Amino acid sequence: MGNYVIGIDLGGTKIHGALADIEGNVISSQIVPTEASEGSEAVLDRIIGVIEKVLETSNKTIEDIKCIGFGSPGPLDAKNGIIVDSSNLPFKNFNLIKPIKSKFNVPIYLDNDANVATIGEFMFGAGKGTENMVYMTVSTGIGGGAIINGKLFRGNTSNALEIGHTTILPEGPQCNCGNHGCLESLASGTAIGKRAIEAVESGLDTNLSKYEKVSSYEVFVEAKNGDEVSRDILHRSLTYLGIGVANVINTFDPELIVIGGGVSKGGQVVFDRINEVVKERALKAMADSCRIVPAGLGSDAGVMGAVALAILESK
Amino acid sequence: MGNYVIGIDLGGTKIHGALADIEGNVISSQIVPTEASEGSEAVLDRIIGVIEKVLETSNKTIEDIKCIGFGSPGPLDAKNGIIVDSSNLPFKNFNLIKPIKSKFNVPIYLDNDANVATIGEFMFGAGKGTENMVYMTVSTGIGGGAIINGKLFRGNTSNALEIGHTTILPEGPQCNCGNHGCLESLASGTAIGKRAIEAVESGLDTNLSKYEKVSSYEVFVEAKNGDEVSRDILHRSLTYLGIGVANVINTFDPELIVIGGGVSKGGQVVFDRINEVVKERALKAMADSCRIVPAGLGSDAGVMGAVALAILESK
Missing domain, CATH: 3.30.420.40 (ATPase, nucleotide binding domain)
Incomplete structure (x- = not known):
């Protein structure tokens, strides 16, 4: 298990990923449009693509990664990694953790955007x-x-x-x-x-x-x-x-x-x-x-919150 | 350090003390009137008297006691053991922990009645x-x-x-x-x-x-x-x-x-x-x-809460 984490901010318009060290210093980041209308499988593929891209541009492999944190609009069943419903994403009772975990085999954490922003402000922002x-x-x-x-x-x-x-x-x-x-x-x-x-x-x-x-x-x-x-x-x-x-x-x-x-x-x-x-x-x-x-974090609040979630959960 | 605790419910009309094991089984208890009008030293003496009495009637010594928990009307500075003010007690910015600790030399914990009742219900009551x-x-x-x-x-x-x-x-x-x-x-x-x-x-x-x-x-x-x-x-x-x-x-x-x-x-x-x-x-x-x-605890809620505080804090 490595010394880096990946954070993914899952939004209705964009998927924003970042690879960071466990101090929260971002090594590389990647933004792609969500294009939610293409359905859950297409969006899932794009999420996986973002993870692969931030690994590649950082010259890291998945062995360097402690865990991956996700922030998503809710309601969620965070414990079980399920996006229960989301008006801007094509996920309904969708287990997000399972396919990502089976692909990358590292611990995956999911939380709603308010919680993720809270952790982000706590670790890197005004808190x-x-x-x-x-x-x-x-x-x-x-x-x-x-x-x-x-x-x-x-x-x-x-x-x-x-x-x-x-x-x-x-x-x-x-x-x-x-x-x-x-x-x-x-x-x-x-x-x-x-x-x-x-x-x-x-x-x-x-x-x-x-x-x-x-x-x-x-x-x-x-x-x-x-x-x-x-x-x-x-x-x-x-x-x-x-x-x-x-x-x-x-x-x-x-x-x-x-x-x-x-x-x-x-x-x-x-x-x-x-x-x-x-x-x-x-x-x-x-x-x-x-x-x-x-709040202390600007437009990167979402992805920095997801990075913070990964760091906090991996402790 | 022993395997028993003492809980004291400090009220405007009565001081209610109990000695219990760390499961919360009461071995002995003692109630005396507060007589707040007699002033802080007199009330402090009565508190010490209650502690000595529950030890005596249980055939225990202070060496058997892990710690003592107090519940008191607030506002308090619980961290520093100070009763800031209380309309029914003769204590104003009064450090309760200091004299009790110097007398018995065991850890003393103080909290307000709502918190103590919360711990009591959590450990022994409806919670x-x-x-x-x-x-x-x-x-x-x-x-x-x-x-x-x-x-x-x-x-x-x-x-x-x-x-x-x-x-x-x-x-x-x-x-x-x-x-x-x-x-x-x-x-x-x-x-x-x-x-x-x-x-x-x-x-x-x-x-x-x-x-x-x-x-x-x-x-x-x-x-x-x-x-x-x-x-x-x-x-x-x-x-x-x-x-x-x-x-x-x-x-x-x-x-x-x-x-x-x-x-x-x-x-x-x-x-x-x-x-x-x-x-x-x-x-x-x-x-x-x-x-x-x-709530699950009846008229003993106050003293059982103080016992629960002592048990929880001694863990």
């Missing part, structure tokens, strides 16, 4: 040096992961930290999951976009009306431009996000909360409002000892 | 045999503790699982902590009592009016008797409690949630409503694999 941290991703949806005493916390069915689906407003808008008032239905990028569309449709006087298509991005832009309606939408959504963060603090008492995903790229306005709400709503001893920071 | 469980106590306040992979999860400042202070109704009633819409302000025994008093004061037609003093107990009694106002108060409070439980499921993905404290003694009506709300609001995969049960 370096901490032992207890929570990662929250706020984009289309809201997901998360937790590192407890230096280890990823998975829960009983590998679904822990579905904080996007905690109820924070019992009579709030309906969420995709069917429940009402989930954090995700109030504070995700999708939720911000929805509130913007409702504002335009209700005929409010707002710059948002000039766009053909409105999403959270335009709300951030117009809020910065001084548009009152955009500012109001953003303020309310970020208040709910702050409540979500305060609840995480009161529940996990973490050293650090790392916030990633599109909404976190809104910059200081996002973190300022979160901190205000946390000050109002989280218990002081815990809030004072918890830092809230943006 | 026996699980690896991932959350304990919730619902009485005057709402507190909790979590066992993750067989270990108590404390968080960064030993305050994890302050789930009573998670916000679930942002514009809800003000909580003792200052925040609005905390779970505790909506679903604790105190909250039920408050809603009852408000109902009586507003002149609603209810059996609750006949009592000189109304608390959650009378609400449970009159709801059973068919009083509509009591039923309505209970339904709303238990709905909020169900939301709290659903949020715990979506966050911790536990095998088991154990519910203790006065409100849990309300019986089947409590658990029926919690289960209904969980079905509506928790994600199905997690909800289906999580059992929700009443």
Whole structure:
């Protein structure tokens, strides 16, 4: 067994692989389009191709590899290596580990993208040096992961930290999951976009009306431009996000909360409002000892998370 | 170092000590009144007296004792053995471990009552045999503790699982902590009592009016008797409690949630409503694999939790 690992970020548009040493230094990487419409066998072949390619370009063989880590959209049965369902991949109740393991004969680890991003931030990103941290991703949806005493916390069915689906407003808008008032239905990028569309449709006087298509991005832009309606939408959504963060603090008492995903790229306005709400709503001893920071890994977050998963699991 | 432990449940009215073997079989126990008004030195002397008494009545010496575990009302600095503050004990920033350790020269462990009860239920109560469980106590306040992979999860400042202070109704009633819409302000025994008093004061037609003093107990009694106002108060409070439980499921993905404290003694009506709300609001995969049960330890819960803390920490 070797001293290198391979990480694969399996996405709806691209498969991103990297071969790295056990410190996480990338030796070579490879990106190919997923082309999910071609079906599971074709995508599986491309995954195998990416693994072979990063070995070849690093001048390594599979004997040099300790293990391979995969990050994939969920839901997954991580323990058994099964992708249960994924709207952007051609895998349904598909055992990913089996064919990869039978081809390469090294240990294979699989986890969902939120968990993998959590491990990535913990090992290489904003969470370096901490032992207890929570990662929250706020984009289309809201997901998360937790590192407890230096280890990823998975829960009983590998679904822990579905904080996007905690109820924070019992009579709030309906969420995709069917429940009402989930954090995700109030504070995700999708939720911000929805509130913007409702504002335009209700005929409010707002710059948002000039766009053909409105999403959270335009709300951030117009809020910065001084548009009152955009500012109001953003303020309310970020208040709910702050409540979500305060609840995480009161529940996990973490050293650090790392916030990633599109909404976190809104910059200081996002973190300022979160901190205000946390000050109002989280218990002081815990809030004072918890830092809230943006994610540290950029566009390589997915593949570096998969590398981190492989390193963590191989220890 | 011996094969026995001592557990001490430090309460506002009584000090309850027990000497047990490392399986948790109690050899002898002793209860004395706390008499907190006599001050910290007097209470400390009584604690030492209880330890000496359980040794004597078991025919053991301190050489037979592996360690001593303490459960105490918080907030605590458990790591350093300090009782920071306690409304019912004469200890303020009081280092409990130091004098006990210098007297008996064995390892001493201290934790707050919610954590100690969690360990007790995990080792000897409803949580026996699980690896991932959350304990919730619902009485005057709402507190909790979590066992993750067989270990108590404390968080960064030993305050994890302050789930009573998670916000679930942002514009809800003000909580003792200052925040609005905390779970505790909506679903604790105190909250039920408050809603009852408000109902009586507003002149609603209810059996609750006949009592000189109304608390959650009378609400449970009159709801059973068919009083509509009591039923309505209970339904709303238990709905909020169900939301709290659903949020715990979506966050911790536990095998088991154990519910203790006065409100849990309300019986089947409590658990029926919690289960209904969980079905509506928790994600199905997690909800289906999580059992929700009443606490298994009775009036000895405190001391058995302290014994369990000693056993767990000595491993």
